[in-house]
Amino acid sequence: MSRNRHLLNRVASVATKMLGGEAAAGVLLIIVAIAAMLVANSPLAHEYHELFHGELGWTPIPKLxxxxxxxxxxxxxxxxxxxxxxxxxxxxxxxxxxxxxxxLPVIAAAAGMFFPAIVYLGIAGTSMPEQRGWAIPAATDIAFAMGVIGLLGKRVPPSLRLFLLTVAIVDDLGAVAIIAIFYTASIKLVWLIAALIVLSGMIALTRMRVNSYLAYIALALVLWFCVLNSGVHATIAGVAAAFTIPIRVNKGGDSMLLRMEHALVPWNSYIIVPLFGFANAGVALEGIGMQGLVDPIPLGIAAGLFVGKQVGIFSAIFAADRIGVAPRPEGASWVQLWGMSILTGIGFTMSLFIGALAFPAYPHLIEEAKLGVLTGSLLSSLLGYGILRFAPKHRAVAAPA
Structure with a gap:
């Protein structure tokens, strides 16, 4: 009886970790990715494709x-x-x-974007259209990586958890810049000028200390519509609008930025990102098969995420610490830093997103890119979790040779 009770307690403890805190979003993404793969390779594959790619009977925006x-x-x-x-x-x-x-986060993030791109180009080559996929393995999925960290609980020191989050945020900024610069279609100048005018209006609201949520939201929607029609990818409007939101603290110790962030994070984590994952992670293996992993694009992406990320970030941390540019996170051993570096190879959301932008005229290459992203992310999550799970908790005294 006591043995059964002990087993139930263990199951309850694991379930609590998986379904609560920062681990929940990561676990949900894992479930969504598996579900998308299963549906895309089941008798419901046609319905799955038609659900997301079938033409809508009516849409308020013809472009969508x-x-x-x-x-x-x-x-x-x-x-x-x-x-x-x-x-x-x-x-x-x-x-x-x-x-x-x-x-240190900027150095690590930069190396964590450069090395995966080099690995990818070394495998996939520099000819077109393969070359356009160089940025796919350069991004880290914050929710997925932090979800794995959340499952580990107190085995990961707070300094390492914070460092991973900071690197991922810098990584996101780099990914946004890459999308804006390298994955922009032909520019429609009139719409771009209109977008800049609207953005200037939002900046003016901030300078005039306007605190109307409705004003910012309305202008953000107009900005998105202008960017959507400008040739620049519409998601860049989201980042540009966010930079105009006031962060000044009011008498209650709160700010518009914090309120918006706290209100939107749950929607992001539990609805938007999972829906995006389900719509984009479904790889139809028919015509590709698992042997497709050795094709240049999926192999290059998987290797970029799994090998390039950990080599780039770990070597950057090690070099910065040894030459005195920036010390490594306090309280973290070199083994733990290696495990954290491997977790940055979880690309998923941002990598899938860039994959769709890289090969718009080649649907079969988008499918191959998905296969590479899922494989690299899976390997990174499993090995990173395993190393952090069994790594010594105390900080190593000496640096590795």
Whole structure:
């Protein structure tokens, strides 16, 4: 009887960890990814494809004529809006607010984007269209990576948890810049000018200390519509709008930015990102098969995420610590830092998103890219979790040779 009770307690403890706190969003993404893969390779595959890619009977915006476009161009603009709020908060008041604080995360994130791109190009080659996928393995999924960290509980020191979050935020900023610069279609100047005018209006509201949520939301929607028609990807509007939201604290110790962020994070974590994952992670293996993993694009992406990320970030931390540029996170051993570096290879949301932008004229390459993203993310999550689970808890005294 006591043995059964002990087993039930263990199951309850694991369930609590999985369904609560920062682990919940990561676990939900895992479930969503598995569900999408199963449906896409089941008798319901046609219905799955038609649900997201079938033409809508009516749409208020002709440019968005299927559910997949509404998710990727509209709902994901909200995702990027929240990312923008997080970046602004961290830069002005958080872990990126001073040169000393941001030095190591910026160095690590930069290396964590450069090395995966080099690995990808070394495998996939530099010819077109394969070359356009270089940025796919350069991004880290915050929710997924922090979800794995959440499952580990107190086995991960707070300094390492905070460092991973900060690196992922800098990584997101880099991914946004890459999307804006390298994955922008032909520019429609009139719409771009209109977008800049609206953005200037939002900046003016901030300078005039306007505290109307409705005014910012209305202008943000107009900005999104202008950017959508400008040729720049619509999600960039989300980040641009977020940067205009006031962070000044009122008498109650609160701010518009914090209120918006707190209100939108649950929607982001439990509705928008899972819906995006379900719509984009379904890889139809028919015609590709698991042997497709050795094709240049999926192999390059998987290797970029699994090998490039950990090599880039860990070597950057080690070099910065050894030459005295920036010390490694306090209380974290080198083994734990290695495990954390592996977890940054979980690309998922941002990698899937960039994959869709990289090969718009080649649907079969988008499917191959998905396979590479899912494989690299799975390997990174399993090995990263395993290393952090069994790593010594105390900080190592000496650096590795």
């Amino acid at each position: 004529d299927n559910l997949h476009l509404w998710i990727n161009d509209a709902l994901m603009a909200i995702f990027f809006f929240v990312v923008g709020l997080e970046i602004k908060r961290e830069v002005l008041e958080g872990e990126l607010s001073s040169a000393k604080k941001r030095r």
